[in-house]
Amino acid sequence: MTKKQKIFADEYLIDLNATRAYKVAYPNVKNDVTAAAAASRLLRNVKVQEYIAQRMAEKESKRVADQDEVLRYLTSVLRGESRAQEIVVEGTGEGCSEARTMEKAPSEKERLKAAELLGKRYALFTDKVDMDTDMDLNITIDYGEADTG
Incomplete structure (x- = not known):
């Protein structure tokens, strides 16, 4: 990944505006249409995509508490x-x-x-249930209708 691609990706992560990010990374490009088209191509670049995904994951992991x-x-x-x-x-x-x-x-x-x-996290507390019951157990198995054929 080039230095300018990295600048583009870092700028893109600020507000997700690819045109603006491209114009910051490549200041000689003044036309918005040209910058938008080039930015779109850059966003399809595998290295740029990987870098953006990595940075997004880093940001997310900083925002969300882990276990x-x-x-x-x-x-x-x-x-x-x-x-x-x-x-x-x-x-x-x-x-x-x-x-x-x-x-x-x-x-x-x-x-x-x-x-x-x-x-609760370490399962230190267990509820002990002592159950004394008097009941009959009946099991019925239904094999469906007999096929006489």
């Missing part, structure tokens, strides 16, 4: 290591109040919920 990240977060809540911003309103006298932001550790309820979710 390890969720487990690390739940563990930090369970251990009381995470911090949350909370707005507190305090009276300042004469009927006036002031809001300020403070950091707080997870509450006992939040820590318990994190423990519950982690426990």
Whole structure:
């Protein structure tokens, strides 16, 4: 992949406008019709397609939490290591109040919920069911109508 193709692909990823991206990568092209046609050809280039797909996957993986990240977060809540911003309103006298932001550790309820979710993930909790029944078991097998022929 050439340097200009990489510039084109990076610019294309900004707003998915291939014509604009082409004109940035190839500034000597001024005509929109020419730039659009050339950009369309570039978007069909296998190396450019692979590069764009790779960059899109990187962006997506940064946006979406994976399993390890969720487990690390739940563990930090369970251990009381995470911090949350909370707005507190305090009276300042004469009927006036002031809001300020403070950091707080997870509450006992939040820590318990994190423990519950982690426990479910690792199947730590199993419901034991002890069932004592008195019933008859009847099994009927239907082979369909007999073919007498």
